[in-house]
Amino acid sequence: IWAVIVLFTPFLIHHASAAIAKLIPVIDRIDATFNEKYSNSSVTLVTEGPQGRRRFPDFTVSIQTFRPITDVVVRNGTNTPVFTTPNANIFLVKINTKITISTLNGRFSQPFLDTTVSLCDLMKNPQKYHVLALFLFEIRRYGPLPTCPVSANLYVFSNVSLKRMALPTFLSESNFFSEILAKIWTVIVLFTPCTIHTVSCLLSHKVIPILTRVDLQDNLKYLNSSVVVHNTPTETKVDLAITVKRPLPDPWINVIVWIDIASGTLQAPLHNQTFRFCDFLRNPGMSRIGQILHREVKRYGKIPTCPIALELYQYCGISTGAIRLPTFLPEANYIMHVFLGVGKEIVYDSRWHGTLKHLRCTGSMRC
Numbered sequence: 511i512w513a514v515i516v517l518f519t520p521f522l523i524h525h526a527s528a529a530i531a532k533l534i535p536v537i538d539r540i541d542a543t544f545n546e547k548y549s550n551s552s553v554t555l556v557t558e559g560p561q562g563r564r565r566f567p568d569f570t571v572s573i574q575t576f577r578p579i580t581d582v583v584v585r586n587g588t589n590t591p592v593f594t595t596p597n598a599n600i601f602l603v604k605i606n607t608k609i610t611i612s613t614l615n616g617r618f619s620q621p622f623l624d625t626t627v628s629l630c631d632l633m634k635n636p637q638k639y640h641v642l643a644l645f646l647f648e649i650r651r652y653g654p655l656p657t658c659p660v661s662a663n664l665y666v667f668s669n670v671s672l673k674r675m676a677l678p679t680f681l682s683e684s685n686f687f688s689e690i691l692a693k694i695w696t697v698i699v700l701f702t703p704c705t706i707h708t709v710s711c712l713l714s715h716k717v718i719p720i721l722t723r724v725d726l727q728d729n730l731k732y733l734n735s736s737v738v739v740h741n742t743p744t745e746t747k748v749d750l751a752i753t754v755k756r757p758l759p760d761p762w763i764n765v766i767v768w769i770d771i772a773s774g775t776l777q778a779p780l781h782n783q784t785f786r787f788c789d790f791l792r793n794p795g796m797s798r799i800g801q802i803l804h805r806e807v808k809r810y811g812k813i814p815t816c817p818i819a820l821e822l823y824q825y826c827g828i829s830t831g832a833i834r835l836p837t838f839l840p841e842a843n844y845i846m847h848v849f850l851g852v853g854k855e856i857v858y859d860s861r862w863h864g865t866l867k868h869l870r871c872t873g874s875m876r877c
């Protein structure tokens with residue numbers, strides 16, 4: 511758990527005019543605790559205005575993160591699955607928000623809102639999260655919101671006032687007390703060769719994949735292929751050849767990546783994405799891992815176009831040394847499973863086994 515923030519807010523019905531009632535939250539107490547390992551932050555209520563009196567209390571949020579917060583997630587648990595999203599995003603940060611409204615007389619037992627969202631998804635698509643978006647839209651008037659991936663930095667929102675926030679008026683029939691509990695937690699594996707988690711430490715090395723073994727199963731009706739792997743201490747070079755012997759109508763491709771984090775057993779895949787191969791060739795950006803592979807492979811030979819011509823596709827000496835993986839990934843074994851299929855038939859089944867290697871950046875080892 512990275513932070514717990516509780517806002518106690520008695521709602522106020524503010525009569526802007528005789529005809530229009532506007533409902534805004536007024537905060538009278540904030541309890542906030544942060545996990546010191548990840549963050550040195552504070553949320554403070556500012557009740558004193560310049561004139562010594564303030565109708566609507568403001569609050570100041572100051573968050574200093576020590577580690578980058580990104581979409582990519584690795585989990586250190588023996589049997590807990592890794593979260594995955596369609597774009598290989600694994601959640602690092604989720605926010606759980608509960609809003610409980612109680613009348614002045616008695617408390618409703620059920621929170622009227624109880625939702626857990628990924629911080630990055632909230633920031634990318636705030637309109638999906640109605641109540642949270644209302645807060646976010648106010649907060650961002652007071653300072654730039656971080657973008658994802660969130661880098662380790664200091665984020666300050668000074669003297670935030672919620673007096674412009676318009677709550678749904680269906681709440682306005684009575685006075686309420688609300689309690690907002692925002693829980694943010696990160697699940698990170700502690701792994702890097704640096705002992706102190708600082709930005710400069712994270713920038714001082716790069717992570718590249720090294721290949722140790724490739725298992726191939728070709729459907730000889732459609733194609734045959736070969737792979738040769740040469741390793742050096744700082745990269746893997748791969749010779750890859752595929753002879754396509756029969757048309758591949760509308761092929762699909764499935765890429766699954768597993769990283770063996772801690773226990774020696776592979777857990778849920780870190781990445782699992784299936785897409786139409788021709789869509790991918792037109793727009794490699796649709797798959798984050800696919801895009802990385804596409805960028806490297808095309809430097810060493812001709813990438814097929816659709817419809818896929820019957821010929822020999824050959825790539826000599828594809829290097830993994832130029833691949834940049836997120837530097838917080840641990841030195842761990844991985845398996846990348848790439849299937850190519852036509853309808854229900856598997857045409858090409860390849861399993862790429864290897865290790866993620868950390869290399870220090872030096873004058874001759876540029877990062």
Ligand SMILES: *[C@@H]1O[C@H](CO)[C@@H](O)[C@H](O)[C@H]1NC(C)=O
Nearest residue numbers: 550551552572573574664665
């Ligand atoms: C972080 O800690 C330092 C030293 O304790 C303090 O001066 C600073 O204000 C803190 N930063 C935040 C954002 O709370």
Ligand SMILES: *[C@@H]1O[C@H](CO)[C@@H](O)[C@H](O)[C@H]1NC(C)=O
Nearest residue numbers: 556558559560561568668669
């Ligand atoms: C926030 O409010 C306090 C108290 O009124 C004031 O001293 C401070 O300058 C304000 N900060 C900013 C950044 O406006």
Ligand SMILES: *[C@@H]1O[C@H](CO)[C@@H](O)[C@H](O)[C@H]1NC(C)=O
Nearest residue numbers: 586587699700701771772840
């Ligand atoms: C994973 O967490 C456990 C318990 O906190 C710890 O003992 C272990 O060292 C961690 N493993 C790694 C690789 O960080």
Ligand SMILES: *[C@@H]1O[C@H](CO)[C@@H](O)[C@H](O)[C@H]1NC(C)=O
Nearest residue numbers: 733734735736751752753822
């Ligand atoms: C596929 O098989 C043919 C015939 O055996 C062979 O000439 C060709 O080199 C093979 N292609 C690959 C990529 O191994």
Ligand SMILES: *[C@@H]1O[C@H](CO)[C@@H](O)[C@H](O)[C@H]1NC(C)=O
Nearest residue numbers: 764766778779781782783784
């Ligand atoms: C990958 O995702 C597909 C579709 O969501 C699912 O059917 C399949 O079991 C997943 N594979 C693995 C290895 O989890």
